[in-house]
Amino acid sequence: MKLNNVIVRNQDVFKRVNLTIEAGKIKDIRYVEAECSGVNADDFLLTPGFVNGHLHPNQLFDRRFLDHLSLPELLHKMHKQVQKTDDDRYSEAVFVLMDAVRCGATSLYSVASNPRPVLKAYKDLGLKGAVSCFFNDQWQGHGDAPKQTDYDRIGEHFEALFAEQTERIKVHIGAASIGSASDALLCCVDRLARQFQTKVNMHISEGLAQVNTCLASRGKTPVRVLFDLDILGSHWNLIHATSVDSKEMDLIQEAGASVILCPVSNAKTGVGMPPILELMKRDIPLCLGTDACSNNNTNNILNEAYFASLLQTAHHCDPQALPPSILFQWLSETGLKMMGLTQTGKIAVGEPADLLLWSLGQGAFVPLAYKNFDSALIYNAPDLKPHTVIIDGVKVVENYRFIPREEAAIIGMANKNSAKFAWKLKSTETYPINNNASH
Incomplete structure (x- = not known):
C-alpha cells in the first residue's frame, strides 16, 4: 500500500x-x-493511530437509561439482575469496538467480567489491543454479592482465558474495584499477573464515596490497600484515580504504576477530576479512555482529549495547562506502553x-x-x-x-438484542445509596 x-x-x-x-x-x-x-x-x-485506553464493550445496552444518576445509583441500576446472553454481549462488543475504531482508535484496551464475547468480537473484526479479565469476590454496594470464589479455580479460569491470547490481542487480568475484591483476591490477581507476565487493571478511587467506604471497611484508602499488600507495581494500571491524595500519588510513583484517565465519564457521574498536573509532575504514565457507554456515552477517544484539556484549563485558570502535544503523547506512546506493547506509536520506518x-x-x-x-x-x-x-x-x-462488517448489520443486531431491556427505562425504582463507587 x-x-x-x-x-x-x-x-x-x-x-x-x-x-x-x-x-x-x-x-x-x-x-x-x-x-x-x-x-x-x-x-x-x-x-x-490512537489508543483507547479503557473501554467496557459489554455496557452498550446501558446507554441512556443511566443518565443523570450518581455513580452509586448508576451501579445499582446497571447491576440489577438481567440475564444478558453471550449473544447480547457479543452484539454490544461488536458495535462498541466498531464505533471506537471509526473515531480513530487503532489499539483498544477493554475490560470485562465476561470477556469471551469481547475476545470473539476483537478476533472477528480483525482488531488489536488487550482485554483485561475482571474477577470479583465481594460487593460493598447495594444488592447481592458475587459468590465467594475458589482462588485455585480463578487461576484455572484465567489460564484458559490466557490461552486465547494472540500476537495482536493480549489477555490481561484485574478486578472491578476495591469494593468488589477482598485482600485475598487482590493478591491472587497480582500473583497471576506476575506468573503470566501480564498487566493488572482496576478502577480505583473513583470519587470520594468509594474512598470513604474503603476507609470504613479496611481502615485505609484504596491505593494504600494495594501498597500495603506489597502488590502495587509497574504492571498495575489504575483507572480513574479522581480522589487520590498527594501521599497516594507518591506511592503510585514509587511503585511505577500507571493511571488511565476518563474525564468525560468522571464529569458525567460527578465523581470529580483526577489531579492530572500533580500526576504529571511525578512523571506517572498517563493515557486516556472513554470508559463505558453507560456513563460517557460515546466511544470517541479524541473527544476525551478535548474534554481533558478544557477541564484542566478551567480548573487551573491556565489555557496552557494541558497542551495538545501532551494529549497526543497519551493518545499514542504511553497508551501503547500501558498495554505492554513494544511499538512506539510514531510514524517511523x-x-x-x-x-x-x-x-x-x-x-x-x-x-x-x-x-x-x-x-x-x-x-x-x-x-x-x-x-x-x-x-x-x-x-x-x-x-x-467500517469495512470488516456491514455497519447496518452491526447496528441492527444491537438494536434487536437490546429491545428486551427497554423496560428498564420505565423503572421508577429508587436506589439505596451505598458510598462504594466503582464499576
Whole structure:
C-alpha cells in the first residue's frame, strides 16, 4: 500500500511525504516537500493511530437509561439482575469496538467480567489491543454479592482465558474495584499477573464515596490497600484515580504504576477530576479512555482529549495547562506502553502501520492556510472523524465507512438484542445509596 503526497507533522513542521506499507509495517518514508508551502481541501493529514485506553464493550445496552444518576445509583441500576446472553454481549462488543475504531482508535484496551464475547468480537473484526479479565469476590454496594470464589479455580479460569491470547490481542487480568475484591483476591490477581507476565487493571478511587467506604471497611484508602499488600507495581494500571491524595500519588510513583484517565465519564457521574498536573509532575504514565457507554456515552477517544484539556484549563485558570502535544503523547506512546506493547506509536520506518488519514476538506480545518492541524484535531474533536483508519497495514475504515462488517448489520443486531431491556427505562425504582463507587 502506498500513501502518496500526504501531510505529516515532523516536530513543529508539516511536511509532504510518500509512505510505503508492506507486511503490516511502514517500509519507507520519502519526503516530497520539506515544508508544506500550501495545502488545499483535497489534501490528507496523516497521524499515528490512537489508543483507547479503557473501554467496557459489554455496557452498550446501558446507554441512556443511566443518565443523570450518581455513580452509586448508576451501579445499582446497571447491576440489577438481567440475564444478558453471550449473544447480547457479543452484539454490544461488536458495535462498541466498531464505533471506537471509526473515531480513530487503532489499539483498544477493554475490560470485562465476561470477556469471551469481547475476545470473539476483537478476533472477528480483525482488531488489536488487550482485554483485561475482571474477577470479583465481594460487593460493598447495594444488592447481592458475587459468590465467594475458589482462588485455585480463578487461576484455572484465567489460564484458559490466557490461552486465547494472540500476537495482536493480549489477555490481561484485574478486578472491578476495591469494593468488589477482598485482600485475598487482590493478591491472587497480582500473583497471576506476575506468573503470566501480564498487566493488572482496576478502577480505583473513583470519587470520594468509594474512598470513604474503603476507609470504613479496611481502615485505609484504596491505593494504600494495594501498597500495603506489597502488590502495587509497574504492571498495575489504575483507572480513574479522581480522589487520590498527594501521599497516594507518591506511592503510585514509587511503585511505577500507571493511571488511565476518563474525564468525560468522571464529569458525567460527578465523581470529580483526577489531579492530572500533580500526576504529571511525578512523571506517572498517563493515557486516556472513554470508559463505558453507560456513563460517557460515546466511544470517541479524541473527544476525551478535548474534554481533558478544557477541564484542566478551567480548573487551573491556565489555557496552557494541558497542551495538545501532551494529549497526543497519551493518545499514542504511553497508551501503547500501558498495554505492554513494544511499538512506539510514531510514524517511523519499521513501526506497525497503525495510521489515520484526515480529510482537510472537513470544515473543522478551515482556515487551511493557518495549518496548526494538531490544534484543530483537539479543539474541534466533536466535529471530526478520520476518513481512513489503517491497522497493521489493513484499511478498516475508508471514506468513513467500517469495512470488516456491514455497519447496518452491526447496528441492527444491537438494536434487536437490546429491545428486551427497554423496560428498564420505565423503572421508577429508587436506589439505596451505598458510598462504594466503582464499576
